Amino acid sequence: MSRLVGLMVGRENTFPQPFIDLVNQQGKTDGIAAELASLGGNGELEAPPYAVIVDRISHEVPYYRAFLKSAALLGTAVINDPFWWEADEKFFECTLARKLGVAVPRTLVLPNKDYIPDIDRERSLRNLKYPLDWERLVAYVGLPAVLKPNTGGGWKDVYLVRSMEDLLSAYDGTGQKTMILQEFIDWQDYVRCICVGRRHVLPIRYDPRLPFHERYQIHRPVEGQLRDQAIRDAQTLTEALGYDMDTVEFAVRDGTLYAIDFLNPAPDFDNFSIKEDNFRWVLTRMCDLVLSYARGEAVPPWRGEQRWWRYVRP
Ligand SMILES: Nc1ncnc2c1ncn2[C@@H]1O[C@H](COP(=O)(O)OP(=O)(O)OP(=O)(O)O)[C@@H](O)[C@H]1O
Ligand SMILES: [Mg+2]
DSSP states (O other), rough: OOOOOEEEESSSOSSHHHHHHOOOOOOHGGOOEEEEOOOOOOOOOOOOSSSEEESSSSSTOOHHHHHHHHHHHOOOOSSHHHHHHHHHHHHHHHHHHHHHTTOOOOOOEOOSSOHHHHHOHHOTTTTTTOOOOHHHHHHHHHEEEEEEEEETTTTTTTTTEEEEHHHHHHHHHHEEEEEEEOOOOOOEEEEEEEEEETTTEEEEBOTSSSSSOOBTTTOOOOHHHHHHHHHHHHHHHHHHHHHHHEEEEEEEEEEEEEEEEEEOOOOOOOOHHHHHHHHHHHHHHHHHHHOOOOTTOOOOEEEESSSGGGGGOO
């Protein structure tokens, strides 16, 4: 059985090599090695040489996603689940959080502003109420509100809208993107948790108003009840979602932790943003995780969960 760990990455440059080095060092006695995964066209029954793949980029490279789904079927422990990652969306996650008892801002999903040319409003969209009752929608979430994509990252197309006019003009620019409209949490405190293996949670104070490289506030540790609650809620969410690698963000208002964004299955691991001690924590936890999968001591949370698993033997 393969004992090779493959890493798939995009432009990031600080995490990959130290991670590969650490896995090679810690896995050596068990014959486990790590490398940057190398792909280039795959046959459907061509089992990949990797026992484990850490995927940090398939959301932007569809060929990787296609490869990973088949690799998962053929026995590779893929981090994170390529099937669920593709299906997951922020609106769904808000419903899930509510059902799990984790606080989230009041949230609505909106019909798209624009459609592909083949869609004709009169004939193709007979299930849609039109025009939208914006007054009712805004009454639910209040103002100001946040208008943001149902899937996405990097703060792209995230708008803070202060009035109905603001909202309509932002919405008019959203094109074919599916957007959610969310109660704005006017927070007094903010915590971002790095989550590895659905159990290990590192809460870090985070100031989203600052430039990217200054956001992690390591000189103000998260302590006491706030820390405990952040850890509990982040564990609840990542366990239910099955993400072995994620960040979960909370805005804290009047002592309540509101989960703002927990759809980050390829989270920022750069040492210059999360800072050195947190970077070491991530390296260690990620290394332990892949070693446990490579040794066969643990299996990925998603294995066996899709319907088709019952018809195949990995
Ligand atoms: N409901 C909300 N209330 C208050 N602030 C919010 C809310 N939604 C989003 N924000 C702010 O906007 C930022 C970006 O939103 P969000 O994290 O959902 O987008 P993203 O594109 O996934 O960002 P990232 O790349 O950091 O994961 C958050 O870090 C937070 O500061
Ligand atoms: Mg995000």
